Amino acid sequence: MPQLLHIDSSAELSTSVSRALTRLFAETWRSLGPGHTVVERDLHREPLPHLPNAGLHYAPRLRTAGETPDPAAEALQSELIAEVVAADVVVLGAPMYNWSLPSTLKAWIDYIHVLGTTVPFDTREQPLAGTPVVVVSSRGNTYSPDGPNAGADHIVPPLQQTLGVSLGMDVAVVTAELTLAGRIPAMAPLGDKAAESLSAAEESVRRLAHTLGS
Template sequence: MATLLHLDASAEPEDSRSRALTAALASAFAPGNTVVHRDLHTDPPPHLPHPGLHWAPPLRTGGAPGPAAEATQRRLIGELLDADALVVGYPLYNYSLPSPLKAWIDHVHVPGLTAPSPISGSPLAGRPAVLVTTRGGDYGPGAPNAGRDHATPVLELILGEEMGMDVTVVGVGMTLAGRESPERARSEAEHEEALRHLRELGSRLGRTPE
């Protein structure tokens, strides 16, 4: 049996494209496995309340965080370390991450616990992480917004380069195109292709080694 940590960060509870896409992966993963779903919008982590939480206890200097803050961080890190795979769904808000997702990153990226260090090794190295991003406009090469997605590169850096996870990005653009807009058909086609790809990924990630 494998475990998937499923994170959603959209503020839209019902018609969210990113939620629909992560749900497709989770549904394909679920048979015979465990899915732990954390809704970062409805149950957001607090902003990091103490600078010591940036480090594992043996690496800290200065005062200690309070017990409640320690417990919150342990719970979030424990969910990540216990998962065999991660899927994160997020829309692009003001060219960047939804703030609850940033707070989650601040809690779980910890040298000495999750990020490589002499005392922790690389506990997440090679684990799959699927980033599912939805963007209201066109952020492709040559588009006016090309290079203005400041969310996905941060997650690729933290989860991939820093924590060593095997990151896959699945994106859908033009989600704010009007129903009569010529870009609407493109957005719908990207959505359908992303659904297909995520179902395949979920099924593959859910297969435990024999």
């Protein structure tokens, strides 16, 4: 029974581009058969508290004497890690907020990126190694490598570092750019490019859901 973990973090509930794309991924996944199940986590509707204790960044055996996290926070961390470890594939909505991650998404990363538990540190354990994660990043402007904003994207590189390099997940990135073309009059001439970007993102999402779910 292949299971998808569907995560959203946009604060926009009705017109969000990342939500539309992760929903398309989940719908395509479900269409592959009744055994293709989906677990949903909405980090905006049900935000996680900020990491309350630095000790949660380390496996219990690696904590110092004074690091005694609240048992409820430890239980929440265990639940979040178990949820992502149980997933065969993860789709992650990651809108760009101030060139970076929404704080709701960053909080989730802080809970699941744990030295000695999910990140190999003093042992070789890396339970998420090889799990595919599709990062769907929507952004108001464009950050193409040959454009003037190249290098200002501080959301995809940190996700590649934490999820890919550190947790060992197999990261695929889908971007939808220029999403503010419909909102900001000065960007209206970029409407065609925005539509092209969205349509390419939809195509990538459908293809990835088919490939990863088959």
